[in-house]
Amino acid sequence: xxxxxxxxxxxxxxxxxxxxxxxxxxxxxxxxxxxxxxxxxxxxxxxxxxxxxxxxxxxxxxxxxxxxxxxxxxxxxxxxxxxxxxxxxxxxxxxxxxxxxxxxxxxxxxxxxxxxx
Amino acid sequence: xxxxxxxxxxxxxxxxxxxxxxxxxxxxxxxxxxxxxxxxxxxxxxxxxxxxxxxxxxxxxxxxxxxxxxxxxxxxxxxxxxxxxxxxxxxxxxxxxxxxxxxxxxxxxxxxxxxxx
Numbered sequence: 001x002x003x004x005x006x007x008x009x010x011x012x013x014x015x016x017x018x019x020x021x022x023x024x025x026x027x028x029x030x031x032x033x034x035x036x037x038x039x040x041x042x043x044x045x046x047x048x049x050x051x052x053x054x055x056x057x058x059x060x061x062x063x064x065x066x067x068x069x070x071x072x073x074x075x076x077x078x079x080x081x082x083x084x085x086x087x088x089x090x091x092x093x094x095x096x097x098x099x100x101x102x103x104x105x106x107x108x109x110x111x112x113x114x115x116x117x
Numbered sequence: 118x119x120x121x122x123x124x125x126x127x128x129x130x131x132x133x134x135x136x137x138x139x140x141x142x143x144x145x146x147x148x149x150x151x152x153x154x155x156x157x158x159x160x161x162x163x164x165x166x167x168x169x170x171x172x173x174x175x176x177x178x179x180x181x182x183x184x185x186x187x188x189x190x191x192x193x194x195x196x197x198x199x200x201x202x203x204x205x206x207x208x209x210x211x212x213x214x215x216x217x218x219x220x221x222x223x224x225x226x227x228x229x230x231x232x233x234x
Contacts, residue, residue, distance in 0.1 A: 003181055003199035004180050023194055024166055025166045025218030026166075026216060027226040043231045047225070047230060048223075049140070053145075068121070081120065082121060097214075099216060102223055105222035110217070114160045114163075115161045
């Protein structure tokens with residue numbers, strides 16, 4: 001396998017990167033909810049932590065019944081067990097990235113994992 | 118620990134989310150290279166896969182001596198062993214997200230890990 005893989009996802013409504021990039025430590029999806037719409041179900045996870053980042057627009061997420069307003073630049077961690085549903089605003093769409101990783105899977109990182117030449 | 122955590126990182130030059138969000142499966146950094154600048158070193162990793170996403174602007178990355186041009190919407194996987202260095206364009210800055218995860222740590226995902234209510 002090549003030491004890198006690359007894809008451009010700028011113009012798609014939803015893109016899942018795991019297979020396109022041959023990811024082995026995460027699934028990453030790019031999502032675009034038009035104004036007034038939502039992900040059509042509530043979900044939780046068995047073992048994956050999810051990290052969400054709002055790339056543009058605004059909306060909200062309901063987590064275990066609590067409503068959190070969202071706008072560009074917001075990043076959230078959501079524990080596997082939490083029940084979540086994302087909504088775009090009534091008057092603005094929302095683009096966001098969702099990163100699924102196995103909870104407690106990270107060991108070293110940055111200074112303890114990088115090798116600087 | 119709460120079932121979620123949230124932070125806004127819109128206006129910062131570099132932000133590391135691991136500690137701010139109590140992440141357990143990834144380290145995520147938001148990065149902003151001004152035009153004409155680069156990450157000041159070449160690096161690789163011991164065991165972490167890195168996934169990079171270009172949020173705005175343009176630039177390039179050199180991976181094991183190969184130059185790949187980058188623009189908004191580009192996403193890359195880079196294997197731990199690959200030697201990499203990121204550069205903004207001479208005439209445009211580049212904002213990107215970097216996601217570190219342990220290689221081969223993901224088990225189920227999406228349909229095999231989600232629980233739909």
